[in-house]
Amino acid sequence: MTDKTTLTIIKPQAVRNLHSGKIIDMILSAGYIIKAIKMVTLSHDLASKFYEIHKDRPFYENLVKSMTSGPVIVALLEKDNAVQDYREFIGSTNPAEAVTGTIRNLFGTSMQDNAVHGSDSDENAAREASFFFSEMERF
Ligand code: ADP
Ligand code: MG
Secondary structure (H helix, E strand, C coil): CCCCEEEEEECHHHHHCCCHHHHHHHHHHCCCEEEEEEEECCCHHHHHHHCHHHCCCCCHHHHHHHHCCCCEEEEEEECCCHHHHHHHHHCCCCHHHCCCCCHHHHHCCCCCCCCEEECCCHHHHHHHHHHHCCHHHHC
16 A cells, blocks of 8 residues: 555445545546455444444544445545645535545534545555455455
């Protein structure tokens, strides 16, 4: 894994609101190459593990509940400086504060249901890629 890869999740609320197509189109139009993509439904255990770093935060249980409330679309994206660029592209965690035109600004409905996840470091991008995708899928 290099600084060319990041992992995104289109969260359940955005999938449910039929925004996946628009979000994927924005990602491709911005120059990201989709290396791998799939729709999955997270179990409580898997979502808890994915957000384990936040386990002591007050929003943790509701976040896990929301992330397991329906299918998500997980994708590995490739582009130079992928992690940093993608974080900028999706906007701030709070959709109300996200820059106009960013994915979270356009499709997020709350701090919790902010449309998409984006890895926050190269190290976490690598960890998240192997969390979701087998070696064959990550080729
Ligand atoms: P980001 O996804 O921007 O990296 P964090 O890592 O801080 O943000 O938080 C992980 C996820 O937890 C956020 O994307 C959001 O869904 C949820 N979250 C973060 N802070 C809050 C909060 N104060 N209230 C409710 N949900 C939150
Ligand atoms: Mg984060």
